[in-house]
Amino acid sequence: MSRSAFSRRAVLLGGAALAAFALTPRMVAAEVKAAASVAxxxxxxxxxxxxxxALADLRRRLATTRWPEAETVEDRSQGVQLTKLQALVRYWETDYDWRKAEAKLNALPQFLTNIDGLEIHFIHVPSSHPDALPLIMTHGWPGSVLELLKVIGPLTDPTAHGGRAEDAFHLVLPSIPGFGFSGKPKGTGWNPGRVAExxxxxxxxxxYPTYVSQGGDxxxxxxxxxxxQAPEGLLGIHVNRVERSTTIPPDVAKALRNGDPAPENLSAEEKRVFDQAREFLNKGFGYAAMMGTRPQTIGYGLSDSPVGLAAWFYDKLADWVFTRGDPELSFTRDEILDNITLYWLTNTETSSARIYWENGAANAKLTPISIPAAVTVFPGEVYRPPKSWAQRAYKNLIYYNRVDKGGHFAAWEEPELFSREVRAAFRTLR
Known part of the structure; x- marks a missing residue:
């Protein structure tokens, strides 16, 4: 089937699914789409x-929030500070306009298709440059396709953003199963490997018989x-987040695991990475431990309370942006709330958390990667391995660069810089 040809039957089914949303107090998109039974x-x-x-229900819940008392410290060491969250929620209830985010999404070519029994939502923006390289780019948690929208222009139309025509990409931005408008798995097994397939x-x-892949988180x-998996046609990958377990040397991993001091043979740079990893594992990893072992338990509160959801997400934004502790210095309030509201309206708080559980249940052996790989290290990322460590995981490391700004949400925080990195990373694979 060509990229421009769509069946009349499918369009009618899509319309029926959207109409069905009006029957529910919350837009439980995945269940409605599944009811269409388009396989x-x-x-x-x-x-x-x-x-x-659905929007009126959200505002009602925000207005009737039962707040806890304020933290008993003057910093973020106990979590999201009451005054900051109350200010965000007050704006969410009285001034925030979801329709602007909706219009932004609807201005883009969005589609659904069924893969392995599950509806997959994706944005597909072909470049006007005929020799563009096909690129599939995947979001993370607590993000969504919204965190990638700022790079669509620079990547598909580089000549309008300081780049060259030969750096253009045909861009595909899917929503991970259980996130956003993609379907929610009804059984187990949708781990990262199955998503990759x-x-x-x-x-x-x-x-697209040949393509490249990019992702963070x-x-x-x-x-x-x-x-x-190295499927036929995958030319290479670029990542802006590197897995610790595949790159940390065994003696360093043992020291971290046992709470021992850093090995004496580490360089000054490696010692800094060790200290950062220890800080994260000791003080910043609780969210992942909870979702990796009890996603259903945490899901009840996140699905029932929009303020609980906002606090859960805001805490990680504050931890991971380059402007540590101040997400509002990296994003507008609307950008923060667009993403949180997308999770709320689709009721994907629990289904998205399950990818942590699925990844642990898969217990896959993470072997070194042989196909061409590129890495950009952003200074606000949680784990920032030196090149020598990255090469432990990526045996054919064709590009490695450390940049001077941007954090965990690199495409969202620094779209122009991020786009330049993606162009440079894949230049030799065209």
């Missing part, structure tokens, strides 16, 4: 159309999985 390889246009009753199907279904883990 074909059709690629169907998709539009976001949230019923007003689905992404190869998606790219070839779109008519879970997107990086999925890109790594694709590289290990």
């Amino acid at each position: 074909s390889e059709d690629i169907r246009p998709f539009r976001v159309d949230v019923p007003e009753v 689905a992404w190869d199907v998606l790219m070839k279904r779109l008519g 879970w997107g990086a883990i999925i890109s790594d999985s694709m590289a290990r």
Whole structure:
């Protein structure tokens, strides 16, 4: 099926699914789409159309929040500070406009297709440059496709953003299963490896026999999985988040695991990385331990309380942006709330958390990657390995660069810099 040809039947089914949203107080998108029972390889246009009753329900819940007392410290050591969250929620209730985010999404070509029994939502923006390189780019948690929207222009139309025509990409931005408008798995097994297999199907279904993959956070883990699977046509990957377990030398990993001092043979740079890793594991890893072992338990609160959801997400934004502790210095309030509201309206708080559980349950052996790989290290990332450590995981490391700004949400925080890095990373693979 060509990229521009869509069946009339599929369009009608998509419209029926959207109309069904109005029957529910919350837009539980995945369940509604599943009810359409479209199990074909059709690629169907998709539009976001949230019923007003869902937005009114959100505002009602925000207005009736029962707040805890303020923290008993003057810093963030106990979590999100009460005054900061109350200010954000006050704006969310009275001034925030979801329709602007909805319009932003609907201005882009969005689609659904069924892969391995699950509906997959994706944005597909072909470049006007005919020799563009196909690129599938994957978001992470607590992000969504919204965190990647700023790089669509620079990557698909580089000549309008200081680049060259030969640096253009045909861009595919899917929503991970259980996130956003993609379907929610009804059973186990949708770990990063299975998502990686689905992404190869998606790219070839779109008519791209050769392509590259990019990701940060879970997107990086999925890109790594694709590289290990090395399907025919995958030319290489670029990641802006590197897996610790595959890159840290054994003696360093043992010291971290046992709480021992850093090995004496480490360089000054390696010692800094060791200290950062220890700080994260001791003070910043609790969220992942909870979702990796009890996603259902944490999901009840996140699904029922929009303020609970906002606090859970805001805490990680504050931890991981380059402007540590101050996400508002990296994003506007609307950008922060667009992403949180997307999770709320699709009721994907629990289903998205399960990828942590699935990844642990998979217990896959993470072997070194042999196909071409590129790494950009952003200074606000949680783990920033030196090149010598990165080469432990990526045996064919064709590009490694450390930049001077940007954090864990690199495409969202520094879209122009991020886009330049992606262009440079894949230049030799064209």
